[in-house]
Amino acid sequence: MSEPSEQPTAPAAKPGEKRPAPPETSWQRTSANLKTIGGAVLLAFFIRIVLFEPFEIEGPSMEPTLLNRDRVVVAKFRFGLFLPFMNQAVLTWGTPSLGDIVIVKSPADNIDIVKRVIGLPGDRVELREDVVWRNGRPITHRPAGVCEDVLRSHDPDEDNGCDWVEENLGTQTYRTSHDPAYAPFSSASVTTVPPGYIFILGDHRDRSNDSRYFGPVPINRVKGKGLLIYWSSDETGSFRSSRFFKVLH
Numbered sequence: 001m002s003e004p005s006e007q008p009t010a011p012a013a014k015p016g017e018k019r020p021a022p023p024e025t026s027w028q029r030t031s032a033n034l035k036t037i038g039g040a041v042l043l044a045f046f047i048r049i050v051l052f053e054p055f056e057i058e059g060p061s062m063e064p065t066l067l068n069r070d071r072v073v074v075a076k077f078r079f080g081l082f083l084p085f086m087n088q089a090v091l092t093w094g095t096p097s098l099g100d101i102v103i104v105k106s107p108a109d110n111i112d113i114v115k116r117v118i119g120l121p122g123d124r125v126e127l128r129e130d131v132v133w134r135n136g137r138p139i140t141h142r143p144a145g146v147c148e149d150v151l152r153s154h155d156p157d158e159d160n161g162c163d164w165v166e167e168n169l170g171t172q173t174y175r176t177s178h179d180p181a182y183a184p185f186s187s188a189s190v191t192t193v194p195p196g197y198i199f200i201l202g203d204h205r206d207r208s209n210d211s212r213y214f215g216p217v218p219i220n221r222v223k224g225k226g227l228l229i230y231w232s233s234d235e236t237g238s239f240r241s242s243r244f245f246k247v248l249h
Contacts, residue, residue: 051077061202063177071231074103076224088220099172101226101248108214115210119199127188140168172249182206
């Protein structure tokens with residue numbers, strides 16, 4: 001009877017030497033790749049849901065600060081946790097500052113809108129002949145010239161008489177647009193902002209659907225703060241490269 005053949009064995013490692021690792025199988029390589037892809041997807045979701053979100057401007061309501069088809073980076077983590085398909089934050093931990101540009105779920109129709117914070121909880125806000133008054137005093141403002149047609153996102157022939165006004169509020173200095181062709185709210189009665197709410201206006205004061213229509217907005221409807229413009233193009237698709245990476249004020 002023949003003796004059973006011996007199986008080849010790996011040479012024993014010498015003292016102090018590491019045994020060579022077995023070769024990686026195709027399943028191990030596939031599993032590692034899937035873990036890498038899955039981790040990247042989860043990280044992208046985390047960034048998109050919790051940290052930052054892109055937002056495209058539609059319409060003239062924030063001119064001249066923001067133009068139609070500007071695309072803005074929004075910091076979502078500043079004020080709370082706002083999950084997709086919801087109309088308010090599930091958690092809140094911050095309050096916007098005066099002059100901040102914020103993305104808000106409109107209490108009128110639950111559409112995302114972009115506006116500027118003009119009043120905080122407890123403030124008394126009033127409009128008198130296109131001037132914003134806060135707590136009994138007009139906010140600092142001065143004429144800043146005629147609106148530049150090249151910067152506007154609608155037909156310039158409609159807006160002969162549009163003027164810019166520079167305002168200072170909180171730490172922000174910015175321009176607003178005033179057009180007597182529209183002017184639905186040159187004056188408005190005093191509104192006291194309740195606790196947990198903010199008062200918001202568009203920078204184009206005569207073409208904006210804002211707190212003058214639907215009142216103060218709950219802070220838990222604020223999705224985030226606008227940081228900068230990362231992309232911009234006009235109605236023809238031409239790039240407005242001078243607006244790329246412009247920090248918002």
